Amino acid sequence: MEHLSGGDILIRALKDVGVTHLWGYPGGAALHIYDAIYRQEDVVHLLVRHEQAAVHAADGFSRATGEVGTALVTSGPGATNAITGIATAYMDSIPLVVISGQVPSSKIGQDAFQETDMVGVSRPIVKHSFLVTKAEDIASTIAKAYYIASTGRPGPVVVDIPKDVTEPNHKVLYEFPSDVKMRSYQPSDKGHRGQIKRAVKTLLEAKRPVIYTGGGIVIDNASKQLTAIARRLNFPVTNTLMGLGGFPGTDKQFLGMLGMHGTFEANTAMHHADVIFAVGARFDDRVTNEIEKFCPMATIIHVDIDPTSVSKNVVADIPIVGTCNSVLREVMLLIEQSSIEQDHDALKNWWEQIDEWRQANGLYTASRYEESSGDIIKPQDVIKMLYKVTNGKAIVTSDVGQHQMFAAQYYLFDHPRQWINSGGLGTMGFGLPSAMGAKFAFPDTDVACVTGEGSIQMCIQELSACSQHNLPVKIINLNNAALGMVRQWQDMQYNSRYSQSVYEESLPDFVALAESYGHVGMKVTNFDELEDKMRECFAMKDRVVFMDICVDRSEHVYPMHMPGGSMRDLWLSKTERT
Amino acid sequence: MKRIISILLENEFGALSRVVGLFSQRGYNIDTLTVAPTDDETLSRLTLTTQGDSQMAEQIVKQLYKLIDTIKVVDLTEGPHIERELMLLKIKAQDNDSRTELKSCVEIFRGHIIDVTPASYTVQIAGDSEKLDAFIEAVSHMGIMEVVRSGVSGISRGEKFIRA
Numbered sequence: 117m118e119h120l121s122g123g124d125i126l127i128r129a130l131k132d133v134g135v136t137h138l139w140g141y142p143g144g145a146a147l148h149i150y151d152a153i154y155r156q157e158d159v160v161h162l163l164v165r166h167e168q169a170a171v172h173a174a175d176g177f178s179r180a181t182g183e184v185g186t187a188l189v190t191s192g193p194g195a196t197n198a199i200t201g202i203a204t205a206y207m208d209s210i211p212l213v214v215i216s217g218q219v220p221s222s223k224i225g226q227d228a229f230q231e232t233d234m235v236g237v238s239r240p241i242v243k244h245s246f247l248v249t250k251a252e253d254i255a256s257t258i259a260k261a262y263y264i265a266s267t268g269r270p271g272p273v274v275v276d277i278p279k280d281v282t283e284p285n286h287k288v289l290y291e292f293p294s295d296v297k298m299r300s301y302q303p304s305d306k307g308h309r310g311q312i313k314r315a316v317k318t319l320l321e322a323k324r325p326v327i328y329t330g331g332g333i334v335i336d337n338a339s340k341q342l343t344a345i346a347r348r349l350n351f352p353v354t355n356t357l358m359g360l361g362g363f364p365g366t367d368k369q370f371l372g373m374l375g376m377h378g379t380f381e382a383n384t385a386m387h388h389a390d391v392i393f394a395v396g397a398r399f400d401d402r403v404t405n406e407i408e409k410f411c412p413m414a415t416i417i418h419v420d421i422d423p424t425s426v427s428k429n430v431v432a433d434i435p436i437v438g439t440c441n442s443v444l445r446e447v448m449l450l451i452e453q454s455s456i457e458q459d460h461d462a463l464k465n466w467w468e469q470i471d472e473w474r475q476a477n478g479l480y481t482a483s484r485y486e487e488s489s490g491d492i493i494k495p496q497d498v499i500k501m502l503y504k505v506t507n508g509k510a511i512v513t514s515d516v517g518q519h520q521m522f523a524a525q526y527y528l529f530d531h532p533r534q535w536i537n538s539g540g541l542g543t544m545g546f547g548l549p550s551a552m553g554a555k556f557a558f559p560d561t562d563v564a565c566v567t568g569e570g571s572i573q574m575c576i577q578e579l580s581a582c583s584q585h586n587l588p589v590k591i592i593n594l595n596n597a598a599l600g601m602v603r604q605w606q607d608m609q610y611n612s613r614y615s616q617s618v619y620e621e622s623l624p625d626f627v628a629l630a631e632s633y634g635h636v637g638m639k640v641t642n643f644d645e646l647e648d649k650m651r652e653c654f655a656m657k658d659r660v661v662f663m664d665i666c667v668d669r670s671e672h673v674y675p676m677h678m679p680g681g682s683m684r685d686l687w688l689s690k691t692e693r694t
Numbered sequence: 695m696k697r698i699i700s701i702l703l704e705n706e707f708g709a710l711s712r713v714v715g716l717f718s719q720r721g722y723n724i725d726t727l728t729v730a731p732t733d734d735e736t737l738s739r740l741t742l743t744t745q746g747d748s749q750m751a752e753q754i755v756k757q758l759y760k761l762i763d764t765i766k767v768v769d770l771t772e773g774p775h776i777e778r779e780l781m782l783l784k785i786k787a788q789d790n791d792s793r794t795e796l797k798s799c800v801e802i803f804r805g806h807i808i809d810v811t812p813a814s815y816t817v818q819i820a821g822d823s824e825k826l827d828a829f830i831e832a833v834s835h836m837g838i839m840e841v842v843r844s845g846v847s848g849i850s851r852g853e854k855f856i857r858a
Binding site for chain 1 (some may be wrong): 703704707708711712714716749752753756757759760762763764765858
């Protein structure tokens with residue numbers, strides 16, 4: 117047994133819990149910890165340029181791998197800069213541990229230099245938080261933090277450590293707990309057997325079913341089970357923005373994304389469904405549209421790990437609390453054992469109806485926008501080109517806005533963890549740092565950050581971190597020289613009064629900017645050169661490439677829910693509606 | 695309707711603020727709140743009252759369970775239960791008439807006079823919230839100087855109990 121200082125104990129405990137690397141930024145209250153990092157080689161530290169990016173990078177790593185991401189920041193501004201990243205992870209249930217330095221215990225509450233009540237400030241946006249008061253508690257707290265972050269409904273955990281607790285001259289016995297037990301936290305996983313039986317009966321008797329799945333399928337690695345059930349039952353599947361990749365995007369049973377910018381066929385099928393099998397989704401307001409008009413004919417089966425998500429927005433007829441994986445396994449088992457015969461005629465009619473909707477107004481079968489030509493580059497075509505050039509195999513991260521929706525609609529994700537975006541909080545600035553995290557995890561996979569000139573400028577400083585840590589991500593900047601989604605709403609609801617959504621002549625030369633960080637910059641202004649340039653971009657495996665693509669500013673994202681309507685009430689273009 | 699929610703909580707740093715924060719964050723009101731350690735000092739027992747229909751109460755209970763420090767949550771109003779609140783009042787009592795009237799009122803409400811000065815009585819009353827409200831109303835014309843209420847504590851009737 118060894119006696120170590122608090123700083124050394126922290127790093128040793130991180131290693132013992134399985135952490136190989138962390139993203140962070142040093143500062144006064146964290147300096148003992150940074151010195152401990154310097155004196156060892158087991159845990160790699162990646163320096164970012166802003167603490168928000170440290171948390172997003174850890175988050176991107178976690179979303180790409182399913183492991184817990186780790187970030188380290190100092191007190192005060194370091195801690196508050198991390199807040200946006202923590203809130204982003206919280207809204208999308210991403211397991212993170214964020215360690216923050218704190219002013220010495222004796223100074224807490226005295227408005228000391230760089231003091232912020234981190235536990236207080238972060239309280240509404242964490243799964244849990246700890247203030248460590250003595251070095252002896254560090255190892256057990258770290259063990260608990262990772263256990264809490266990664267089990268049940270995952271989420272971010274903050275560990276706030278006052279500077280005196282990591283003091284180098286105060287050494288205590290290092291002991292890493294072999295097992296974490298908490299009497300107040302015992303996440304359940306198996307769903308209620310009786311409820312699952314009812315659900316299976318309802319599914320087998322369904323005439324117009326839709327399977328609606330969300331981020332839970334991705335987080336719980338339950339895609340295989342979902343796909344097997346969907347194929348076995350021959351049911352159509354739609355995914356939420358967070359659930360994309362949970363079911364293969366190119367599968368003929370896939371209806372595309374649902375919700376505000378979901379496909380016509382997915383939203384219309386939901387509206388007419390008699391049974392909705394919701395798994396790992398939470399009936400978000402961006403999915404349901406007006407809640408009173410939501411799916412009037414449907415019996416709703418809702419599977420979720422979090423009891424608070426069940427019957428929060430939409431009352432579930434058959435609620436099942438459990439992990440997606442264990443519940444879906446049980447469902448499959450009971451389907452195989454059941455003697456109930458499916459109504460194949462009804463399902464055949466349902467599929468004919470869905471195919472009719474698809475043919476009439478589908479995103480992928482009908483042209484929902486004018487094609488690109490010459491110097492008119494449609495943003496949708498850029499995403500289609502990205503799909504083509506990367507063979508649909510890239511990990512795609514995105515920022516927030518029109519480009520995010522175009523990426524979600526037109527890049528068909530066949531695999532979970534291939535699509536990484538801030539769905540719940542909608543954080544601009546998320547794309548580049550999360551791409552760094554994903555690239556760190558998968559250095560041999562193409563990682564593309566689909567962004568816009570608005571979002572990218574919220575974390576563009578990380579181009580520098582990409583150089584330092586050799587993270588050759590590709591930036592696909594859909595540059596329409598305006599805050600596209602804001603502008604779209606201003607077009608639709610404010611009579612095209614573009615309040616603060618344009619930059620006049622103030623945008624930087626992104627090519628020169630990328631080059632100044634030592635990267636490759638490319639500007640694309642003509643559709644005819646897009647494919648060649650994009651191929652050139654992805655051929656440069658070991659370089660960060662910033663593709664600044666000038667896209668049509670007038671383009672809107674469609675379909676779009678009409679405010680106050682039901683799922684099927686959609687704008688299909690600027691002039692057509694359902 | 696009024697809900698009495700009883701929570702058994704780890705007696706940890708920040709645990710109370712997480713419960714209170716949850717209510718403001720989710721848009722629920724807390725009408726009364728009482729908290730103290732139990733016979734096991736690693737645990738706190740917290741009782742709060744709020745208003746809401748059964749769906750809201752269910753959501754509150756589920757949200758409270760979700761807090762990592764929470765061990766048990768019970769909506770006491772769902773079953774037979776006993777509620778008690780303690781109230782201390784300072785009331786003007788300067789002349790014989792008002793002293794006599796106040797004493798008889800205190801007797802009727804089975805309270806106690808626990809402090810006396812030439813100009814005031816301090817009264818202690820325990821009971822459910824409605825009884826305390828009724829006492830306030832009964833003596834309000836006499837000149838209430840100060841009212842201190844503990845907030846509701848509650849326990850279920852019969853052999854059911856809440857323990858870790």
